[in-house]
Amino acid sequence: SARFVMHFLSGWILWGAWAAWFFEDFDKSTGGSVGKFIVEHFDGQMLACVYSLFYNALYMIPEMIITVVLALLVGKIPQISKELK
16 A cells, blocks of 8 residues: 555665664564574665565554455445445
């Protein structure tokens, strides 16, 4: 969606400087090593790009799924489905 694109671009351009910190903190909070792998394999603008994609996907993908499921459920309400037809 356009919202994801705008959030991705702003994360890449404005917040990418915090990418290494984000991935280090992510590993501390999850006990994993995904952040370490990413920081070791990407740097500069590419790290900022991966950071923005990763960060925004963490909350926007679940939000999109929840929105679609709720929209489908709302569409099943008889009064609403009658209006849609």
